[in-house]
Amino acid sequence: MKSPLLTSDESVILLELASGNEMxxxxxxEKYWQKVLQQALSFVKSYPVAEELTQDIFIQIWQKKEKLSEIKSFDNYLFIVSRNLIITHIRKKLIETESFKGEKLQEMFLKPDEQYEYKELDKIINEGANLLTEPRRTIFLLSRVEGKDTDFISSELGLAKRTIRWHLLEALNFLRIYLHRHYGIRLLILLGIGLRSFISSFL
Incomplete structure (x- = not known):
């Protein structure tokens, strides 16, 4: 259950976060979203990609919240987490680009067995998405399936941007757990046939 914040002291609020306080x-x-987004945008030069990176950064903050009781400056910690995830993203894209350059034209398309696995993976993700409550399900589908940004979703659904962000973070957390819990071995197989880029958004 969410408990209200009774202080404006950030060091105290940090301890509250470490203990699992959603408020x-x-x-x-709310305080650091734009700062992280602008940092990501300065590197990746794509607003949708920067927004996804920002979501992933705050998801990691929540997943590793217990560690926050040991740090003195959230600003510094957030900078390190952001830098590491952004660098990882850039390295991954460089590897994918080099890999892509070396492929023959006929290898750019999925083979029949890979097409089947791709459809299976899509089915698995849809199963998880169908377990989300509204409006979280719709927000997730608009963001990660249709590629809409926060501004569009906010306008389309009439919800505040901070509400959209919260639902996206919660949806991604849920789907990561769902995929690992129900399809752990299957995901390893799918990764083995080269569908890493599609899966990585949900792991």
Missing amino acids: AYNYFV
């Missing part, structure tokens, strides 16, 4: 988490998301 404390919302405080840091």
Whole structure:
């Protein structure tokens, strides 16, 4: 259950976040979202990609919240987490680009067995998405399936941007757990046939 914040002392709020207080988490998301987004945007030069990276950064903050009780400066910690994830993303894209350059034209398309696995993976993700409550399900589908940004979703659904962000973070957390819990071995197989880029958004 969410408990209200009774202080404006960030060091105290940080301890609240470390103990799992969602209000404390919302405080840091609201305060630092734009800063992280602009940092990501300065590197990747794509707003949708920067927004996804920002979501992933705050998801990692929540997943590793217990560690926050050991840090003194959330700003510094957030900078390190952001830098590491952005660098990982850039390295991954460089590897994918080099890999893609070396492929023959006929290898650019999925083979029949890979097409089947791709459809199976899509089915698995849809199963998980169907378990999400509304409006979280719709927000997730608009963001990660249709590629819409927060501004569009906010306007389309008439919800505040911070509400959209919260639902996206919660949806992605849920789907990561769902995929690992129900399809752990299957995902390893799918990764083995080269569908890493499609899966990586949900792991």
